[in-house]
């Protein structure tokens with residue numbers, strides 16, 4: 576048996592970096608797919624040529640088709656278009672939904688046992704689209720947002736306290752957007768509650784900066800959005816699945832009763848192992864936290880209703 580095959584769809588900033596990070600693990604073969612001729616092939620060759628220097632021998636293939644993806648155990652989907660000047664949110668939603676629909680159909684027809692990690696925005700709605708068109712069990716369709724949002728919060732806390740980022744634990748639930756729900760009660764530094772380590776006003780400022788984390792980077796870059804931390808977050812999820820680590824990471828999955836939420840995709844703590852999203856882990860929430868999660872879920876429901884309407 577060869578190495579497990581992982582596919583990355585979209586060879587742009589997030590997809591290209593995801594393929595690079597996967598190649599550096601030296602564990603998986605990587606197939607990189609994009610519609611632009613030459614780009615996935617060029618990036619795949621470039622990543623391969625870093626192998627002798629960095630010490631990996633990963634096979635990386637770039638392609639504009641799906642034949643090479645056959646037999647993939649996992650795919651990270653980053654294909655989409657950014658919002659262009661004059662484009663409405665609904666137009667962006669409809670365009671990316673069509674892209675995700677076609678990509679998912681191509682992937683699943685060649686790899687029926689695949690696990691999909693969605694990255695394309697608007698994230699929660701794209702998970703909903705993938706679930707609707709794929710026919711896969713909900714445990715095999717997982718959105719990446721919470722790992723990134725939590726990583727941003729962990730970074731801001733680490734910088735504020737002068738501690739190493741990996742020592743900070745944080746959990747951000749809810750939809751990937753303005754209604755996300757950072758949980759300071761579950762935020763710790765080496766087991767110590769964050770409320771014991773910083774005054775409330777500083778913590779509130781960090782929570783707000785986390786909510787605005789994506790926009791802050793867009794504002795600095797001027798063109799394009801974040802990709803180093805997003806690709807690191809997607810690969811963290813891939814690793815927990817491939818290595819059956821059973822780590823509990825915040826992921827966007829279809830909830831069917833957990834947290835009192837029914838038939839809605841929302842960011843919740845999920846145990847990731849070889850079965851994909853093996854279990855939604857239910858934390859005790861205060862009434863305020865529960866309310867914030869419900870508000871966030873309602874915003875996602877409205878977005879999904881819009882995407883359903885646009886796609887019929």
Ligand SMILES: NC(=O)c1ccc[n+]([C@@H]2O[C@H](COP(=O)([O-])OP(=O)(O)OC[C@H]3O[C@@H](n4cnc5c(N)ncnc54)[C@H](O)[C@@H]3O)[C@@H](O)[C@H]2O)c1
Pocket residue numbers: 584585586587588589590608609610611653654655656657674677678693694695696697698719720723751799800801802805
């Ligand atoms: N979930 C998150 O937390 C998160 C974080 C960062 C970025 N994103 C989202 O990820 C997506 C990718 O971001 P990026 O910075 O890499 O964008 P990008 O523009 O650099 O890359 C997107 C790539 O998708 C390709 N593409 C478009 N249609 C395709 C199709 N039908 N099949 C295959 N490839 C196709 C494009 O050619 C392009 O190379 C965006 O939707 C972005 O908003 C999400």
